[in-house]
Amino acid sequence: MWDEKYSAPNYIYGTKPNEFLTQNFNLLPKGKILCLAEGEGRNAVFLAKQGYSVTAVDGSAVGLQKARKWAEENQVSIEFIHADLADYELGEAKWDGIVSIFCHLPVNIRRALHQKVVTSLKQDGVMLLEAYTPDQLNYKTGGPTTADMTMNTVQLTEELNGLQFTLIQEIERDVVEGTHHTGTGAVIQVIAKKP
Numbered sequence: 752m753w754d755e756k757y758s759a760p761n762y763i764y765g766t767k768p769n770e771f772l773t774q775n776f777n778l779l780p781k782g783k784i785l786c787l788a789e790g791e792g793r794n795a796v797f798l799a800k801q802g803y804s805v806t807a808v809d810g811s812a813v814g815l816q817k818a819r820k821w822a823e824e825n826q827v828s829i830e831f832i833h834a835d836l837a838d839y840e841l842g843e844a845k846w847d848g849i850v851s852i853f854c855h856l857p858v859n860i861r862r863a864l865h866q867k868v869v870t871s872l873k874q875d876g877v878m879l880l881e882a883y884t885p886d887q888l889n890y891k892t893g894g895p896t897t898a899d900m901t902m903n904t905v906q907l908t909e910e911l912n913g914l915q916f917t918l919i920q921e922i923e924r925d926v927v928e929g930t931h932h933t934g935t936g937a938v939i940q941v942i943a944k945k946p
């Protein structure tokens with residue numbers, strides 16, 4: 752499904768980084784950042800340009816091909832990994848930051864992934880996450896078409912148990928990021944640190 756979507760000639764989520772990330776990236780400690788479900792590379796390239804050492808993982812080979820091209824055009828070096836997040840090993844105390852932007856997975860896969868996020872962050876490592884909540888189904892401006900692929904405060908508080916939340920909020924905001932996120936959306940935003 753994702754390879755087909757990414758076969759469009761344009762960058763379907765745009766080449767500009769996600770707004771929540773641009774507002775908060777400076778909370779990520781300098782060092783190794785893992786971008787989950789990075790797709791066409793807009794966020795990874797942005798972070799690499801800020802001086803971070805970036806690894807980007809995604810399940811779509813076509814998306815990653817576009818991401819590599821975007822990185823080349825921007826003359827930044829990024830480690831791209833083609834993997835299924837259902838069985839991707841994130842390691843232990845490995846990352847200074849983990850970035851998860853619109854990473855919508857089946858709930859059992861997401862829960863397991865989030866446990867790995869907690870384990871794989873270094874002490875003082877930071878997770879930044881933005882994703883659609885179940886309310887997004889009312890807006891039809893992008894994102895999952897079923898509620899089970901969305902997430903809310905109760906779920907993320909539980910799934911990311913072990914992190915200290917600086918911010919966990921559900922808000923409505925204009926998400927105009929490429930041709931596939933196109934207007935008012937219902938999102939959850941998380942900033943959390945490993946103590």
Ligand SMILES: C[S@@+](CC[C@H](N)C(=O)[O-])C[C@H]1O[C@@H](n2cnc3c(N)ncnc32)[C@H](O)[C@@H]1O
Binds near residue numbers: 853
């Ligand atoms: C909505 S896009 C977000 C892309 C990127 N984070 C952005 O904001 O531009 C969701 C991404 O999740 C990836 N994805 C979905 N299921 C996956 C899985 N099981 N393993 C790895 N990547 C997956 C897709 O390939 C797609 O790139």
